[in-house]
Amino acid sequence: MKKINKVVIAGGTHGNELTGVYLAKKWMKDKEVLQRRTVDTDVIFVNPKATDIMKRYVDQDLNRSFLLKDLSNESLDNHEQKLARVLSKKIGPKGERNQNFDFVIDLHGTTSNMGVTLILDNQDPFTHALAGHLQKINPMTRIFVDADATEDAPFITSILPRGIVVEVGPIAQGVVDAHIFLETEKLVYQMLDFINEYNLGNYISNKKELDVYKKIKSIDYPRSDDGDITAMIHPALQGKDYSKLKNGEPIFLDFNGNEILYQDEEDVYPLFINEVSYYEKGIAMVLTEKMEIKI
């Protein structure tokens, strides 16, 4: 396999997720800490205009703006549509054979109680090996496989064939939390160390499986005709990301105190429970199945 010599870190892809914003600002002043013998790493503070107004985005979710058909459509000209084209050229370009980087790490925060979560958008063996290594040195590292992701995904990580999303929470938008900052920083250094060892041929693993949570589907909040939510995540489920949800257990509580029970497939594990930016996407949580994948 081609070595991973050029890595790019994206911080602040969502303007109000400040862990990535301040890690990017830190590393832009001091790129030395990111360099490894065989790995040259660059960092991008992705959407400063969104950070200025302390919003996820200015016009539309940047991290849903990287479909090839959108990148090639010059008539799409709002802030994030234009920014996506700039970033694709800088990091990729997406879809081209010769690209500027070999691997992208995209840093995010979530209001859900998801701890350290890695999101894999692809089926790349190297990325699986990396995730397996991180899970080995920190067994609390969770891996989410978004089954919807295809080769042409709308995410910034889709620019390159290889990349990973880091999602650490719970953290409110607009704040820096030192625990989460330090956890994310450490994780990035562990990734770069691994990439270097891998390039040097020092990576040997007898790990054949990866424990992952694979998306089944997402569930929306109960809503009124005008689209407003009519219930909240049940207090017994709030913060219980990655715990098994059983048939008949309460899932929502309406504002009058009535419980709404989960009555669907067995053995599901909800993630992104009560993630703030998913209210507008119609997602109260993402249901997953726990499984092993061969690596």
Added chain:
Amino acid sequence: MKKINKVVIAGGTHGNELTGVYLAKKWMKDKEVLQRRTVDTDVIFVNPKATDIMKRYVDQDLNRSFLLKDLSNESLDNHEQKLARVLSKKIGPKGERNQNFDFVIDLHGTTSNMGVTLILDNQDPFTHALAGHLQKINPMTRIFVDADATEDAPFITSILPRGIVVEVGPIAQGVVDAHIFLETEKLVYQMLDFINEYNLGNYISNKKELDVYKKIKSIDYPRSDDGDITAMIHPALQGKDYSKLKNGEPIFLDFNGNEILYQDEEDVYPLFINEVSYYEKGIAMVLTEKMEIKI
């Protein structure tokens, strides 16, 4: 003392603090649950325009817009300045002898780990009795006295001589958290019950003191020349609202891992640690002294 027969509840004074927004919406549909024998209660969803854009405010912080000199200045015409005049007329008017309500309860959320906090902006004996009662039935109820507040404060509660701010956290802006929703709801019902008993002459207390945290001053984050923060709340202090901060203990951690120690007055208790909306106000935390006040 004059009876408290007309109470008004303000929800969503800050548009993205959703506990108050959804409690207001709930109660607007069902005001019956708020009525008591001697208490007629109304509820206002304060700033729907700010909620629509999921921001604290549209143009300026509404809850700093109620100074008498601003309310009487018709040339001030941004969204919150105009809204403040409308609310003053509806609830008060502020400064007039005959007012439409006797007591205002203003509902807020905070990203700080402050649990259930009552904020007193005034020196009113009735409000002190109410706070003492709530502290008695739930000893974890904290009371913050903002020493800066004068008779003419800029807060919505300043419209009336009597009022209280309810601040429950930690909660991210833009989310509804059932634990915090239910806690806040219960607290409002306890307040209304107390007001009714007080009106009926059934309130007898041998409580002579109130345990409060009184503001000394606020502290800002370390910042660069361009105003950006250069450090975050130290992980050992994050979430430690209402715990004693001692001289020499770490207070901030800069992005390169250097600790900044607290070196100032002894025996202080920080509140509003890492409150998201205070970054722009230059407040990393509010230092208080713990004291008893006579009631």
